[in-house]
Structures are given as structure tokens and as C-alpha cells.
Amino acid sequence: MFTGLVEEIGQMKGISRQGEAMRLVIGAERVLEGVMLGDSISVSGVCLTVTSFDRSSFSADVMPETYRKSNLHQLRPGEKVNLERAMQAGARFGGHIVQGHIDGTGQIQSRETDANAVVFRIQLDDASMLRYVIPKGSITIDGISLTVVDTSDHSFSVSVIPHTLSETALQFKHAGAVVNIECDVIGKYVDHLLHFRQPESAAPKSKLSTAFLMENGFL
Template structure:
């Protein structure tokens, strides 16, 4: 689990593609402290597993599902990426519950100044995700824990303070760029539980059959 508080901005050092599979090599410093094989690191909001590392880089595989669901396949050499290590038990929880499981992507429609803030408007590629995007609720953009300012029928806005902008790769994003979106997990679970329907074949069969009723004198 992650918090959506970015620890550092890394840089793409190597990208190898084979169909819809990728091997990424990412330059970093802070997240390398105590790193071990198998550790989870969020890269632009996507939870990836460390498969190799040295003093200044770590490698991670991207499988086809992640390739298709996220914007990682659009990364270029030298590009800046947001990095966060998995949260440790007992650590301060400053953002919100972030799984690193991307729900989909969106396109930045506009970037506008608003006094000391910068307002980003993001259009979702899958408008069905909007059911989980609630004004003043939490959302993750490229791994950054943010608060939804407003929504429309196909987009939402977030207002970014100067510190968040300067400390994340979002400072390099502009209209037309693709970003990874993870909606609030609590809303997704509540929605699933409220609307889940088992297949008819999996539902328990009632013992109240016509023959049972006849044999026991009810018919």
C-alpha cells in the first residue's frame, strides 16, 4: 500500500519493449535506501516490483495488463517519473489509501494558474470511472494523492499547491499529456458490495421444492 505522497522524482534510464511487455530501468536516490529484491515501488502511480538494482538504479518488469491499463508504455528515455516506496507499518499516513492499481488513464485538458495554485482539468478515457470521482474526495494522478475540486460529465479538476507541483513530475505535464488515474479504493469496494450479484449457478438452491411441500402435507 502507498500514501500518494511522492518521495522523489526519478528518471527513466532504460526502456526495453517486447510486444506488450517492458523492462524499465529507473534512476533514483532516496527510494534506493534499503531497497531489496521484491520490494514494491510506485512509478507514476503504478505498483512495480524491484527485480534488480544497483546504487543508483532499479529495474522492474511491466506485464501486458499494466502496459494496456496505464501510461507506462508512453514513457521515454530521460523522462521524469514520480516514485514512492510501499508504506511501512507505523509510518505517518499523510495522503490516502493508494494501492498502485491503476483504474485507467486520462488526458490533461487544461493547465491554468489560479493565484498561487495551478488547476489541472483531466478528461477520463473511461467515463464509467466518474462514479468514483467525488468532489472534495481523494484521487491519485500519476501516484500523487490529490483532492477533487470539481467534476463534469467527462472530466474533473484538481488544484495543485506550489510545493506539490515543484516536488513531483506533474510540473512537466501539460495539455494533451496522459496521466494514470487511481480512484478511491473505499468507494470502489462499497460500490462492488452494493451491486455484486452472484451467477445463478453459484447461488444456493432452495430446499423448498414442490415435491418437498407435497411430501410434508403442504400441498
């Protein structure tokens, strides 16, 4: 699990492809401190497993599902990526709950300056994801924990402060760029529980419903 607070900007040093499978070699410094084989590192919001490493880089495999769901298949040697190690128990939780499980991608429609901030408007490739995008709620863009400003029928906007922009690869993104999106996990779980339908032969039906939540003050 991650928090969406990027620790450093890494650089793609090597990419090998075999169909929809990839092997990435990523140059890094800070995230290599204390690294061990099998550790999880978020690469532009995608949770990947360290399969090998040296003093200046680590390698990770990308399976077909991740290839299809994220923007990793568009990476090129030399490209910048956001890196974050998995959070430690007892550490400060500065962002929000981030799994590193990408829900889909979006395309930057615009990038505009608003006083000291930069506002990005992003159109989702799958509009159905908007059910989990809530104004003033949390969302992860390329591994960065951000707050949603507003939403429209197919897009949403986020406002990025100077520090976040300078410390992440988002500074290199402009209109037309594709970014990874992970919606708030709490919303996804609540939605699943409310709409889940068990087979008739399964265990007794859950009493959890929208009406129950409203009656008990949860909604």
C-alpha cells in the first residue's frame, strides 16, 4: 500500500517487450535505500515488484493486464516516472490510501495556471469511472495523491501546488499526455457491497443496502 506522496522522479533506463509483457529497468536513488527483492515500488502509480537491483537502478516485470490498463506501454527510454516505496506501518499518512492498482487512464485536456497553482483537466478514457470521482475527494494521478476540484460528464480537474509539480513527473505533462488513474478505494468497496448480487444458491443475502445505511445515519 502507498500514500500517493512521490519520493523521487526516476528515469527509464531500459525497456524490453514481448507481446503485452514488459520488463522495465528504472534508474533511481532514494527508493533503493534498503530495497530487497520482492519489494513493492509504485511506478507512476502502478504497484510493481522489484525483481533485481543494483546501486543505481531496479528492474520490474509488467504483466499483460497492467500493460493494457495503464500507460506503462507508452514508456520510452529516458522518460521520467514517479516513484514511491510501499508505506511503513507507523509512518505518517500524508496522502490517502493508494493500492497501486490502476482503474484506467485519462488524457490531459488542458493545463492552466491559476495564481500559484496549475490546474489540470483530465478526460477519462472510461466515463463510468466518474462514479468514484467526487469533488473535494481524493484521486491518484500517475501515483500522486491529489484532490478533485470539480467534475463534468467525462472529465475532472485537479489543482497542483508548486511543490508537488516540481517534485513529480507531472511537471513534464501537457495536453494530450496519458496518465494513470486510481480512484478512491473506499468508494469502490462501498459501491461493490451495495450493488453485489449473490447467486440464489449462495449464503443468505446481506442486509446491507442503501436504505439501511440511510436509516442508520451513514448516508
